[in-house]
Amino acid sequence: MIIDAHAHLLPKDYPGDAPECFPRMEPVEGSTDRxxxxxxxxxxxKEVFFEAERRVEAMDASGVDAEIVSPMPPLLRYDLLAADGLSLARHVNEFAAELSSHAPERIMALGLVPMQDPDAAAAELSAVVDAGLPGVEIASNILGRSIGDESFRPFFAEAERLGVAIFVHAMPAPMDRLPMSAMGTHVVGIEGTFAAGSMILGGTAAACPDLRISFSHAAGGIAMTLPRANYFWGGSWNEEPVELDRALMHDDGPSPLEYARRFYYDSMVFDRRTIRYLIDLLGADRLLVGSDFPAMPREDPAARTLRAMDLPEEEWQDISWRNALRWIGREPVAAAPGAPSFRGTEGA
Structure with a gap:
């Protein structure tokens, strides 16, 4: 079984009386696209973004059993007024629930919340749960503030309390140190690192130990920084035991690596050597299949690189589907052969 935990949706339309700041989905002449x-x-x-039948057909064609679909990142517009952001989130969430309802065992949709108003975002999580959505997508920064900023901690605490899964999608922050051409490549790595690192360094990972959170594209470069962070935390190379000089080292709780091993990461990193390193450093129980479909084409067949790595069976089962269900708080139930079926766990 394969669950694609990083795929995207777009609502087909928006209300006619929506504020001018809302998106529009304009028809394309001679096409079913928008x-x-x-x-x-x-x-x-393309239709696959908003038509459930097309999504299922695309999954069947690429060997995917189910998707965890999140809104396309351009909808994460925190520059809107908070009231407009909430209205947009509610419309997207209503569409996400409706899309999922057509094939609930194959399309598991995430919603949005207005993170420009952390209190409103936290309050809206109850409505997300009531709509049957297992989680929400947020950007890696909120108007330039990393998500580990303490102002967002009550939001994450409420997500933890309600069992709502969080998907962090890397998004550019105001920056003039790289050309615009780098926004879709290097900035993904930078922003993923900042987002995951801020959750550790800012104290949210410690304050919310049961938060189920996943980072797009393996949180960028975070895996390369963690061994250095661990050294300056506890003085260890290769996580080997050391005699600590307590005047210099700080082993007052879980290490940065231990915190990072509480997170989930999708494996869309484009190279089996990187995936191997992520498994070795973070664990096979932390990785998810991801594709960015249909914004990007899937490998053919889906997860081709992972399939070709000859992973031990338990590692393959974890990465290909079990971790995805753990992340969103669901578990498999008995179903006909070849037909995946899931149920929510307590608090999800």
Whole structure:
């Protein structure tokens, strides 16, 4: 079984009386596609983004049993007024629930919350649960503030309390140190590192030990920084036991690596050597299949690189589907052969 834990949706339409700041989905002449128009964004969206039947057909064609679908990142617009952000989130969440209802065992949809107003975002999580959505997607920064900023901690505490899964998608922050051409490549690595690192360094990982959170694209470069962070935390190379000089080292709780091993990471990193390193450092129980479909084409077949790595059976089962269900708080139940079926766990 394969669950693609990083795939995207777009609502087909928006209300006619929506505020002018809302997106639009304009028809494309002679096509069933739509054009997402949102600020400076012009994104052509095929039917698979918003039609459940097309999604299921695409899954069948690529060997995917189920998807965890999140809104396309351009919808994470925290520059909107808080009230407009909440209205947009509710519309997207209503569509996400409706899309999932067509094939609930194959399309598991995440929603949005208005993170520009952390209190409103926390309050909206109850409505997300009531809508049957297992989690929400947020950006790696909120108007330039990393998600580990203490102002967002009550939001994560409420997500932990309600059992709501969090998907952190890397998004550019205001930056003039790289050209615009780097926004979709190097910035993903930088922002993923900042987001995951801020959760550890800012204290949220310690304060919310049961939070189920996943990072897109393996949280960028975080895995390369963790051994150094561990050295300056406890003086160890290769996590080997050491005699600590307590005047210099700080072993007052879990290490940075131990915190990082509480998170989930999708494995869309484009190279089996990177996946091997992630498994060795973070554990096979931390990785998920991800594709960014349909914003990007899947490997053919899906998870081709992972399939070709000759992973031990338990590691393959964890990465290909079990970790995804653990992340969103669901577990498999008895079903006909070849037909995946899931149920929510307590608190999910």
């Amino acid at each position: 054009l997402l128009v949102f600020g400076q964004t012009r994104f052509p969206a």
